[in-house]
Amino acid sequence: MTIEDIARAVGATSLCGADKLATIEVSNAYACDLMSDVLAFYSPGAMLITGLTNIQIVRTAQMLDIPGVMFVRGKTPPDDTIALASDSGIPLVITPMSMFQVCGLLYAAGIRPCFDSAFGD
Numbered sequence: 041m042t043i044e045d046i047a048r049a050v051g052a053t054s055l056c057g058a059d060k061l062a063t064i065e066v067s068n069a070y071a072c073d074l075m076s077d078v079l080a081f082y083s084p085g086a087m088l089i090t091g092l093t094n095i096q097i098v099r100t101a102q103m104l105d106i107p108g109v110m111f112v113r114g115k116t117p118p119d120d121t122i123a124l125a126s127d128s129g130i131p132l133v134i135t136p137m138s139m140f141q142v143c144g145l146l147y148a149a150g151i152r153p154c155f156d157s158a159f160g161d
Contacts, residue, residue, distance in 0.1 A: 043108045050135045057131025064107045070154045083154035093117035098124045112139045
């Protein structure tokens, strides 16, 4: 799925990088609010889903080459976070849905977690 498809599936709107949403394909996502867990368990190419809005989200995305970040619960990041993501070419989208809702809908749509060892997928 493209990030545009993902955004549409969860009623998300673009904060920056709208021109890239239709061109970036992702098959996995990682939902997390602990950046230490993202650093430890993230798989390349997965979209990050988070409720954190600080600039460290974008710095982590830069370090791991995360193709896009979704903010849940309608939380809007500060202007400096959006500016850094825009300058870095990292699309940001925002949805009013909870992280639980987003994960369920995306899983049902075929997006898989970064690791499925506990479920044997």
